[in-house]
Amino acid sequence: MSKKLILSLCFLLSTIAVITAQSSIGSNYTLKENISYISNSEKDTYKLERCKLDIYYPVDKKNFSTVIWFHGGGLEGGEKGIPDELKNKGIAVVAVNYRLSPRAKNPAYIEDAAESVAWVFNNIASFGGNPDDIYIAGHSAGGYLALMVGLDKSYLNKYNIDANRIKGLIPISGQTNTHYTIKKERGLPFEIPYIDNYAPLTHARKDVPPTLLVTGDRRLELPARYEENAHLDAILRTLGNKEITLYELQGFDHGAVYAPGCYLIIDWIKKYSNSKE
Incomplete structure (x- = not known):
């Protein structure tokens, strides 16, 4: 049996165990919804509509870790939501909405992501x-979006925040080339890879925060999604980064890798967190 298959089986078993155990975990958490993370002076109606976040956090704990969660949807759809797999784990989860293409054009959604991250740093x-x-x-x-905000320091520099303060980057099946929706906005072909300033x-x-790259099975994933992540993994290691991990979860496609990826997030936080119970 291959190591990759064993890994996938272990994730399935651990997922079942965690779901079973959740029924016995306390629920001392609260959810605050639709908090605006942009300036009070903002006049753009679409930005006022979309630039909101939800925060789910423990009420009987202090100094907890926080995960900022950006939803998927190809930069053209999707809505904020707290992943069930991240609930009741002793951490806060901040789920973010951002402007979407084609109503907003690149780099609007990256800028929104950065502004939401700055809000969390300033308010958590x-x-x-x-x-x-x-x-x-x-x-x-x-x-x-997680990779762009974490790797291109210019977005958070606007808010006087050093991206190196981020404790960890954990993209699940994210693109590391220029996103295909950005190519679509420019009339470029979907199938041909493109790498410019909007590619992570x-x-x-050399000094990126600890990074966990997670993809589904390369045979089942979106075209070249595993290979893009493997490319970033190789480059970061070549630059001298040692706290980089790449997982290819065998048997999981692009959508199904979401859940086991969330459990990996919890394990990653346990490894790197400096918060105390």
Whole structure:
């Protein structure tokens, strides 16, 4: 039996165990919805409509870790929501909405993602969270946004936040080339890879935060999605990064990898968190 198959089986078994155990875990959490993360002086009606977040956090714990979660949908659809797999784990989860193409054009959605991250850094302490223990994650398009905000430091620099303060980057099946919707906006072909300033690969650097790259089975994934992540993994390692991990989850396609990827997020936080119970 291959190591990859064993890994996939272990994830399935651990997922079942976690779901079973959740029934006995307390539910001392609260959810605050539709909090605006943009300036009070903003006049753009679409930005006022979309740039909101939900925060799910423990009410009987302090100094907790926080995951900022960007939803998928190809940068053209999708809605914020707290993944069930991240609930009741002693952490906060911040689910973010952002402007969508074609009503908004690149780099609007990346800028929104960065502004939401800045909001969390500046406000999570008021909810009891540790501002030095923030992780950025997302699935598909959300994984792409997580990588762009974490790798291209210019977006958070606008808010006087060093992207190296991010405790970890955890994209699930995110693109590392220029996103296909950005290519669509420019009239470029879907099938041909393109790498410019809007590709996370372009901004690979030696001092990136610890990074966990998760994809589904390369035979079942979106075209070249595993290979794009393997490319980023190779580049980051070549630059000297040692805290980089790449998982290809055998048997899971692009959509199905979402759930086991979330359980990997929890394990990653346990490894790197400096928050105390």
